Amino acid sequence: xxxxxxxxxxxxxxxxxxKEELMDEGYxxxxxxxxxxxxxxxxxxxxxxxxLDIKMPGEDGLTILRKIRETEYDLPVIxxxxxxxxxxxxxxxxxxxxxxxxxxxxxxxxxxxxxxSYET
Numbered sequence: 001x002x003x004x005x006x007x008x009x010x011x012x013x014x015x016x017x018x019k020e021e022l023m024d025e026g027y028x029x030x031x032x033x034x035x036x037x038x039x040x041x042x043x044x045x046x047x048x049x050x051x052l053d054i055k056m057p058g059e060d061g062l063t064i065l066r067k068i069r070e071t072e073y074d075l076p077v078i079x080x081x082x083x084x085x086x087x088x089x090x091x092x093x094x095x096x097x098x099x100x101x102x103x104x105x106x107x108x109x110x111x112x113x114x115x116x117s118y119e120t
Contacts, residue, residue, distance in 0.1 A: 003116050004028040006047035008038040008064070009080070010056040014101070018051070018080075021105045022112070035064035042072060049116060051108065054081040076115045080108060 005027045009015050015031040022029045030045055032038035035056060042050065050068065054061035065077055080099050099108045 002026060002028045003048040004030065004045065005112065006038060006041055006045065006050045007031045008033075008035065008050060008056075008061070009053040010034065011053075014053075018105065018108075021109065025109055025113070027112075035059040035061065035067075038064060039067055042068065042075065047075070049076045049078065049112060051078045051080045051112075054079060078108065078111055078115070 005022055007015050007018050007022070007029060008031075009018070010033055012033065015033065019029045019031055030041060030047065032041050035058060038050070038052070041047070052061045052065060052068075056064075059067075061079060061081070065079070068075060068077060078099055080101055099111060
């Protein structure tokens, strides 16, 4: 069975590009444009992994990460942000990995593959 990944990013173009990249890798991919939608989708869709942007309108990614950890402690979450400054933020430590966004998704795809193959 295909692993399901939830991409959470407020930028539609990033969501679409990442969705295509991950679908090409053989994953089922769902997307959310906000943290509130992501939390709902996590409970309804039961993804195997979440990629989470930090800078989003409304609740930021670190707040959403804390909420995910309250109910889904074992759900792997990869922070995927353009801001490397958050890498040392204590809140980001609750994530399984932190990847700085770039036009090359290889690092992110490798982390996803590593996490999901470790889980099986």
